[in-house]
Amino acid sequence: MPRSLRDIDWTMLALLLFLLVAGVFTIYSASTTKIGNDYITEDFYLRQLIWIGIGLILVYLTLRISYSFFEFFILPGYLVSILLLVLVLFLPEIKGSHRWIALGPFNLQPSELAKITTMLLLSKIISKPNTGDWELLFKSFFVTIIPVVLIMLEPDLGTSLTFWVILFSLLAISDLPIYFLILILSPILSVVTSFFSIFLFIFFLIILIYILYRTRLSLIIIGLGAFFNIIIFFITPLIWNALRGYQQNRILSFIDPTRDPFGAGYQIIQSRIAIGSGGFTGKGFLLGTQKNLNFLPEHHTDFIFSVIGEELGFLGCVVLLLLLFFFLYRIACNLEKLKRKETKLITAGVLAFLTFQIFVNIAINLGIMPTTGIPLPFISYGGSSLLINMFAVGLVLKFVNEQSIFK
């Protein structure tokens, strides 16, 4: 079924292209080294160009193909991703974890595929009419927890957190009563406060009960919620103390890798030195000196922002942030415009995970958040995440385009 592409959001597409081109240049610089007067460049930028080409074709196809076609593949796609996530655990390690499936010259990252399929399935579940709140909550939680557990086993904390962000943003966008969201978040806060002080917890509990009371929830639900949180508060230290020292350390390092100065801690400091030494104007394209210190090989992937910071300085960083901001702003504007429930949910999910990944990646590079291994969307080298992100953007462009047609 041919469709008009007249009403496409050209601004958004242009911003996307800007970001991709900026990415290729940065990858080029990140994989260039200088020996004496010779410059040597690895071919990552060429491969990224190929990925971008494939990605643009994917965007075009997404715009052309009817959504009912995609809809048909949502459940099978989800199941295939789960299967791949199980499979990847049994394959040999690549770079120290079970994140990739080696396919000839390329490494496929099934968690990226699972990200989009889970999001599409969640949108379908949540947008289904006449679903009770509890049923909806239970189903969407179930759909999310499976890939999350599998990805935690790889282990890849960063990507598994992305799934929670997607779930929460979809639930937040849906008209699920606000107290559900508060109830979902409250146990996390209880666990956190249990490591600080009981007064903090009591303070938190009073606020929780007050908010729930104001939403006119039945006293039974409020009581259950409070009781559940109290149990969590008291049980957390018990579980924690039952763990052996090395187990505690392992969990702490999982949450905060900087505790290991010889691993992630060293990377973060080096990233901070690189970005900090860039100053206001930077050292100039290709002229960075810190990028070749031994905290490679994440330079062209997770730590690519540090190369921009070092070579293009504060000015470069701000330009990139503006590009990224306007791109996200554009998606947010489109989100407002969209009317159909499912398209709105999907767009919200795309916006949420892109925002999350951009924020977390840059925050890690700046050393204000623990490292978790998240690439910078559209900029970092990596086929799997680039294709999935471009497909996601393609969906948003498609929804906007089609909405105008049927207006």
Place this chain on the structure above:
Amino acid sequence: MFKKYSRSRYSIGIISILFFILTIAIFNLQIIAGEKYSRIAEKNYVRLKTITPIRGEIYDNKYRPIAVNEPAINLYVELGKIIDKDRLILFISENFEITAEKIEALIHKNRFRLYQDLLLVQNIPYDQLVRVAEHMNHFPSLTLKTENIRQYLYNNHFTGYVGRINDKEHEKLQDQGYSINSMIGKTGLEKYYESQLKGKNGLEILQVDASGRSLELFKESVVKNPVNGSTLILAIDNELQAYINRIFPENRNGAIVFQDLKTGGILAYVSRPDFDPTLFAQGISATDWDKLINDPNKAMLDRVIQGTYPPASTYKLLIAALGLTDNLIDKKTKLTYCDGGMNIGNRYFKCWIKKGHGKLSVVDAIKYSCDVFFYDLSTRISLERMGEFTRQNLLLDKTGIDLIGERKGFFPDLKWYKDNYGKYVGIIGPKVNLSIGQGEILTTPLQICCFFGALGNDGVWTRPHLLAKTIKDKETIEFQPTTMRLPIAEDILALMQESLYKAVNESYGTGTASKLNNVTVYGKTGSAENHMGKITHAWFAGYTVRDEPDLAFTIFLENAGHGGSVAAPLAGKIIKYYNKIR
């Protein structure tokens, strides 16, 4: 209920807040702290340094050195500091033993490791150092480091050697603390016990400013001490090893191995010709390499575990035990009259002695090594059973000694004969030949040694091992040997022992040349026909008893003649010497 999903309007606000946080953090890092980080970056103050552990040394059973570490001066280059690449390559290739192409290739291979020292030349002689020292200042990318290099105190095949890590090994092991400059065990004990010998890398983060004060960028401790490698104490006796090397016949190839029957430890392990492993550990020259690789006598071949030969008459023990086990004969059974040979089918098979042995029972047949007795016995045994019993007595599988590259033995089956000699091959002839250990059957000297050890040790076969104990942080861990009981009944073992005793200690026995006064030697000679020459390989295998079973041994000499005249006297000398020094 109509859902309008109106909460989406908050999204722009949330995104704005997040980007505001990022902008503040970037501002903080680049504008406020920019100068501080510029200084750190410029001087490269923050560096990660690997502290290489000291490789464990190897000693003999009386703590005398076999493989030790020696200080050596190595030349490193840091690619990121190269000013003029061509001038540097010229300087190095002119002054050190490395070609320009090699340096170029090394630089190209490591072009993405700019700030890591790259090992260029190892073990630079002192006089060479003095000559180039003053020119070194022109090349800030070059550094000299005093490090350890491996030295092996004598030629041997069991220590193996270390060498620089290759690309394949590095790719596989880089997560386990190996760098592009690492030395790694390539063969022998060095490879087998690599993980114990290596130890664990230490790490240190250097974080100092211009005046030497700590920058305190890291909260936690920034030094992780290395764990040095464990020391290996072998069962080997250096003195015995030296004696065997001294009396080993000149210009002969062969293997001599002695096993201590109480522990299973290998006391002496000699394969000749041999080579100096130090050559490999310290960078072998192209000429030395060519000489070793193209050596017609194959000095690199470890004949103890990699040389496979027909076991000749030493194999008669196994056939005799098989005949007795399957009740084909008893100790009194006398087989065909030996008149210097016998007819089987339409072929006449000769005994090794022309005048013949007459009618013999099993003990005397072993004592005199009469072939005819075994020819006759072989006609009652199937090929499959013969192969099966040989395998059960561990003469075919690897012994599992703690070394790399051990070879299996070989015993042909019917399929093998058909594949090699056609569908209608007759196997009676080959089987007759196999019964006296000639023909297609192949075993290693070590397998034979262990088999005879088990005969002497009441059927208990002990897996041979070179390692006696490891010492790690003053804690000594004894090697735990594994044993197996061979499927030979006690009364049969007694007969085997009796015949081995007679072969050495009674007149006209084949191994009398090894007879000693204060220690009882049990042994069997062998002379293996082979395609390497007209003269047979000489075997003498057996064990000694001093109150209880003491040593097992194999003396094997390629194309040296008869076991009784060539190999047996050597055994006697070595055992006598060992009893003097122990």
